[in-house]
Amino acid sequence: MKVVVCTKQTPSTTAVFTVRAGGSVSWDDPGGKPNVVNPWDEYAIEEAIRLTEKQGGTAVALTLGTEASQEALKTALAMGCHEAILVSDGAFEGADSLGTARVLAAAIRKVGGVDVAFFGKQAIDGDTGQTTVQVARQLGWTPLTFVSAIQAIDPAAGTITVARLLEEGKQIVTARLPVVISVVKEINEPRYPSFMGIRKANRAVIPTWTAADLGLNSSGSKVDWSNVFALPARESKVEMIEADSVEEQARILVDRLFEEKVI
Amino acid sequence: MSGVWVWMEQRQGAISTISREAISAGRNLAASLGSPLTALVFGHNVGDVAAAAFGLGADAVIGCDDETLADFRVEAYGPLMAQLAGQRQPQVILAGASTRGRDLMAWAAADLDAGLVSDGIGLGVEGQTVMVTRPVYAGKLLAKVYVKDGPQCLSVRGRAFPAAEPTGATGNVEWVTAVVAESDLPTKVIGFESSEGTVSLTDAKIIVSGGRGVGGPEGFGPVAELANVLGGALGASRATVDAGWIPYEHQVGQTGKTVSPDLYIACGISGAIQHQAGMRTSKVIVAINKDVDAPIFKLANYGIVGDLFKVVPALTAEFRRRLGK
Numbered sequence: 001m002k003v004v005v006c007t008k009q010t011p012s013t014t015a016v017f018t019v020r021a022g023g024s025v026s027w028d029d030p031g032g033k034p035n036v037v038n039p040w041d042e043y044a045i046e047e048a049i050r051l052t053e054k055q056g057g058t059a060v061a062l063t064l065g066t067e068a069s070q071e072a073l074k075t076a077l078a079m080g081c082h083e084a085i086l087v088s089d090g091a092f093e094g095a096d097s098l099g100t101a102r103v104l105a106a107a108i109r110k111v112g113g114v115d116v117a118f119f120g121k122q123a124i125d126g127d128t129g130q131t132t133v134q135v136a137r138q139l140g141w142t143p144l145t146f147v148s149a150i151q152a153i154d155p156a157a158g159t160i161t162v163a164r165l166l167e168e169g170k171q172i173v174t175a176r177l178p179v180v181i182s183v184v185k186e187i188n189e190p191r192y193p194s195f196m197g198i199r200k201a202n203r204a205v206i207p208t209w210t211a212a213d214l215g216l217n218s219s220g221s222k223v224d225w226s227n228v229f230a231l232p233a234r235e236s237k238v239e240m241i242e243a244d245s246v247e248e249q250a251r252i253l254v255d256r257l258f259e260e261k262v263i
Numbered sequence: 264m265s266g267v268w269v270w271m272e273q274r275q276g277a278i279s280t281i282s283r284e285a286i287s288a289g290r291n292l293a294a295s296l297g298s299p300l301t302a303l304v305f306g307h308n309v310g311d312v313a314a315a316a317f318g319l320g321a322d323a324v325i326g327c328d329d330e331t332l333a334d335f336r337v338e339a340y341g342p343l344m345a346q347l348a349g350q351r352q353p354q355v356i357l358a359g360a361s362t363r364g365r366d367l368m369a370w371a372a373a374d375l376d377a378g379l380v381s382d383g384i385g386l387g388v389e390g391q392t393v394m395v396t397r398p399v400y401a402g403k404l405l406a407k408v409y410v411k412d413g414p415q416c417l418s419v420r421g422r423a424f425p426a427a428e429p430t431g432a433t434g435n436v437e438w439v440t441a442v443v444a445e446s447d448l449p450t451k452v453i454g455f456e457s458s459e460g461t462v463s464l465t466d467a468k469i470i471v472s473g474g475r476g477v478g479g480p481e482g483f484g485p486v487a488e489l490a491n492v493l494g495g496a497l498g499a500s501r502a503t504v505d506a507g508w509i510p511y512e513h514q515v516g517q518t519g520k521t522v523s524p525d526l527y528i529a530c531g532i533s534g535a536i537q538h539q540a541g542m543r544t545s546k547v548i549v550a551i552n553k554d555v556d557a558p559i560f561k562l563a564n565y566g567i568v569g570d571l572f573k574v575v576p577a578l579t580a581e582f583r584r585r586l587g588k
Contacts, residue, residue: 013517013537017403025404039518097379098372124401124517128381133337133369142449143337143370146362161453165512166362167463168274171334172454185518186511222378227407228399234543238550238563249567250577253549254585256565262469262526262547263493263582 001057001155004108005048005081005118006135007041009065009072010125019230037072040120042079042190043183047150048118049080050188055155058082060111064092064103070206077201078193084204085111089211091218097130099219104131105138106214115155119182121146129182136180144179148186153177264414266351267293269321270303270344270358270367272335273312280466281359281419283319283426288386288419289357290320290427295388298354301325303347304436305340307333313436318429329441334452335363341370342442348375353414355393360418361465368418378410384423384544393417401517402540421465422523462496464515469495469526470545472515473503474538476531476552476571480508485575486530492582498522498542500532516541528578530571534559551575 011017015027015034028034037045048059061076061084063069073084087107095103108117117139122129129145136143144162148170152161155177164171165184193201211217239256243249257263269289272279286302293300302321304313306328313326325347331339344367348356356371358364360382372379385396392409395417399406410416464470471490473483483497490497498520499513515522517537527545532538534550534557542548543562550563551574560566567574582588 011400013401014535015400015403016536017400019404025400027400097369098376101373125399127399127401128379129365130369130372130379130381133366134373137370137373143366144450145337145366163456164362167465169455169457171452172456173336173450173452175450184511185514222411222413223380224409224411225406228404229406231403231405231543234562238560238566240560240566240568246569246573246577247581249569249574250581253565253567253578254581257526257547257549258585260526260547260564263586 001052001055001115002111002113003048003051003057003059003116003118004062004111004114005041005044005059005076006062006104007045007072007076007120008038008063008123009035009069010038010123012036013039013124019228023226023228025228035068035071037075038120038123040122040124040185042120043185043187044118044120045076045079045081046188046190047183051116051150051153052082055153060085062087062104062107062111064088064100073206074201074204075193077204078197079191080197084206086206086208087214088208091211091216094221094225095219096221096223097128098134099221101131101134101138103214103216103219105135106216107209108135108139110209110214115177116160117178117180119180121182121184132180132182139178139180141178141180142175144173144175145182147181147183264352264354266298266301266353267296267355267357268301268303268348268353270356270364271312271316272359272361272363273304273306273309276308276312278312278315278319279359279361280426281361281364281421284421284424285357285359285419286316286319286321287427288424292355292357292386292388292393296354296391299323301353303344305332305343310436314433315429317432317434319427320430324434324436326436326438327441328438331441331443331445331448336448336450336452337366337370338448338450339441339443340367341374344371345374346442347439348414354391355415355417358418360420364418368416372416375414375416377414377416379416380408380410381418383417383419386419402521402543420521420523458512462494464496464498464513464520464522467496467522467524469493470498470515470522470524471495471528471530472498472500472532473509473530474500474532475502477503477508483509485572485579489528489575489579489582492579492586492588495524495526500538529559529563530575532559533557534562
C-alpha cells in the first residue's frame with residue numbers, strides 16, 4: 001500500500017521566543033536545536049512506517065515549507081520513510097489552514113495511489129489542529145481525527161477500523177479507504193533514527209515541488225496572522241507557606257484558597 | 264451576510280459545558296455586531312436540547328433530528344452545517360474547540376471556502392470583523408487573528424468564557440432535514456469505550472497533578488485522593504506518562520492537554536517550559552516541591568517546599584475537615 005505522512009518543521013518544545021517591535025518573532029533553544037520535526041508528527045511518521053512494515057508498500061514523507069524544512073524530511077527518512085518530497089514556493093507563504101490544505105491535497109494527488117495520509121494531531125506553532133479535515137475535504141476522502149489505534153486495516157477490501165480519542169472516551173469507527181488520519185501520542189512509541197538510516201537520509205536528494213508542479217497559482221489565505229505578541233507576565237508573586245508543621249502549612253494554604261474563592 | 268451562529272454540542276441529550284461557554288461568547292458578539300444569535304442543535308431525540316438553547320440566550324434555534332446524527336460523525340454533521348450556512352449566509356459561525364467542534368468547523372470552513380480561526384480565548388469586534396485572541400507556539404505567545412473577508416468560522420477554547428446559565432426563555436425551534444442518507448455515509452460507529460466517571464481535564468475547575476516527584480505509579484495515590492476530595496481532575500507531567508506510571512489521557516502540557524482551571528495544584532512537578540505551556544493560564548497555581556529552586560515556584564501563587572507524601576495527605580485531611588467530607 002501507499003502511505004503519505006505530512007510533517008512540518010516547527011520550533012523545538014524548549015524554544016524560547018522573542019517578539020520584536022513590529023511583531024517579528026524569533027526563537028532560540030538552550031539545547032542548540034531550535035527547529036525540530038513537529039513533536040506530534042513523530043507519532044504520524046512512526047505509524048506510517050509501521051503500516052508499510054506490516055502491509056508492504058511505501059511511506060512518503062511530505063513537507064510544505066522553506067528549504068530549511070528539508071531537515072524535518074531527513075528525520076522522517078532516517079526513521080524509515082522510503083521517500084521524501086519538499087513542497088516549497090514563495091506563493092505558498094502565509095497560507096491559512098485551508099490554503100495549506102489545498103497545497104497538501106494537490107501534492108498527495110500528485111504522489112498518486114495513496115491509501116492513507118497521516119498527520120500529527122496538530123502543529124505546535126500554529127496549534128490549529130484543522131488541517132487534517134480540510135485536506136480530507138479537498139481530496140474528497142474521509143477524515144479520521146485523534147486516532148489512538150488502528151485496530152484493523154484491509155487494503156484489499158478497502159476498509160479500516162480505528163479508535164478515536166474523544167473527551168469522554170474512545171469512539172470505534174470503521175471507514176472506507178482512502179482516509180486522512182490524525183494521530184494522538186497514545187498510538188505508538190516513535191523509534192529513534194538508526195545509524196544506517198541517518199547515513200541514508202544524509203545522502204538522499206529530496207525533490208522540491210513548486211506551485212507550477214502542482215498546478216496551483218497560490219495557496220490563498222483568508223486569515224490575518226500578523227499581530228503576534230508576548231504573553232502578559234503572570235502578575236502573582238509566589239507566597240511561600242512556611243510553618244512549624246505540615247498540618248499548619250495545610251491549614252494556612254487552605255485558608256488562602258478559600259479566600260481566593262477557587263474551592 | 265448577517266447573524267451569529269453557535270453550534271451547540273450535545274452528548275446523550277445534554278449540552279456540553281464548552282457549548283454553554285461558546286453561546287455566552289456568541290451572545291456578546293451578536294450584541295456588538297447588532298445581529299441575532301442562532302443556535303444549531305443536531306442529533307437524535309434532541310427536541311428538549313434544542314428548546315433549551317432559547318434559555319441559554321439564542322434568539323432562534325435551528326434543529327435537525329435524525330438517526331444518522333445520533334453519534335457525532337463529521338461526515339453527517341459537516342454537510343448539514345455547510346448547506347445551512349451556504350443557504351442563509353451567517354456572518355459568524357462559532358463552536359467550542361472540542362474534538363468534535365474542531366472537526367466540524369474545519370469541515371464547514373473548507374466547504375464554504377471560509378476563513379477559520381480556532382482556540383479563541385478572547386473575542387472583540389472591530390467594525391464587522393471579530394478579532395480573536397488566541398495562543399500560538401504552544402501557548403508561549405499570543406496572536407490577534409481575524410478573517411479578512413467572507414464568513415468568519417471561529418472556535419473558542421474551553422474555560423475561556425463564562426458558561427451561559429438557563430434563563431427560562433422559550434421559543435419555537437425550526438426543524439430541518441438531514442442532508443446525507445445513512446447509505447451514503449462512509450463511516451460507521453461500531454463501539455464506544457467510555458472513560459465517563461472521571462472528571463475531564465479540559466472541563467475541570469480544579470486539577471491536581473503529579474510529576475516525577477511521585478516516584479512511581481503508586482505515588483499517584485495521594486495525588487488522586489486530593490483530586491477526589493476536591494471533585495477535581497487528576498493531571499500528570501510528561502515524564503510520568505512516558506515512564507508508564509499513568510495513562511496519556513492525564514498528561515498536561517505541550518504534548519498533552521492545555522488546561523485552564525480555577526485551581527491547579529502541582530505536586531512534585533518541577534515545571535519544565537513544556538508543562539508550563541499547558542497550565543500557565545490557570546487562575547491560581549499551587550506548587551508543592553522538595554526543590555526550592557524548581558521553576559514551578561516562579562509561576563505559582565502559593566508554594567510549599569517539602570515532601571509531597573507529607574504535604575499532600577495533610578492538605579487532603581484539611582480539605583476533608585473544611586468541606587465536611
